[in-house]
Amino acid sequence: MKPSVSRVVHYVSFGTPGGEYKSECRAAVVTEVGEVWVPEGQQPPEGTPVGLAVLNPSGMFFNRGVMQDERDHQGGTWHWPEREPDNSPQVHVNASLSPAQAKQVTEMIQAALLQQAKRGRTTGIKLPGRG
Numbered sequence: 121m122k123p124s125v126s127r128v129v130h131y132v133s134f135g136t137p138g139g140e141y142k143s144e145c146r147a148a149v150v151t152e153v154g155e156v157w158v159p160e161g162q163q164p165p166e167g168t169p170v171g172l173a174v175l176n177p178s179g180m181f182f183n184r185g186v187m188q189d190e191r192d193h194q195g196g197t198w199h200w201p202e203r204e205p206d207n208s209p210q211v212h213v214n215a216s217l218s219p220a221q222a223k224q225v226t227e228m229i230q231a232a233l234l235q236q237a238k239r240g241r242t243t244g245i246k247l248p249g250r251g
């Protein structure tokens with residue numbers, strides 16, 4: 121699929137050499153679509169270079185000539201957003217409960233969640249990395 125201006129893709133951030141920050145996918149908006157020029161008789165590289173407005177959780181930057189890397193997702197490249205795996209965390213309850221039992225279980229879970237929320241977090245949002 122060819123990218124076009126305004127599409128949202130992933131930009132792969134560079135991790136720090138010491139590993140404090142991992143290389144991560146960031147949201148990015150395509151600002152321009154580039155072309156690759158190669159000398160006659162040579163194979164152009166795979167993918168399309170684009171300009172991006174990269175949206176980091178704490179700031180934004182612009183980059184031009186970003187190469188596409190669908191296979192290795194190396195730092196400093198872009199790719200189409202991955203699909204969420206079907207087995208993302210979910211709670212499956214397989215039980216036949218009476219309405220009273222169901223209510224009891226729900227209350228237990230709610231109480232546990234409330235306790236968890238009270239224990240440590242000032243907000244209900246968990247931010248990965250530097251937060």
Ligand SMILES: [Zn+2]
Nearest residue numbers: 130145201202
């Ligand atoms: Zn990604």
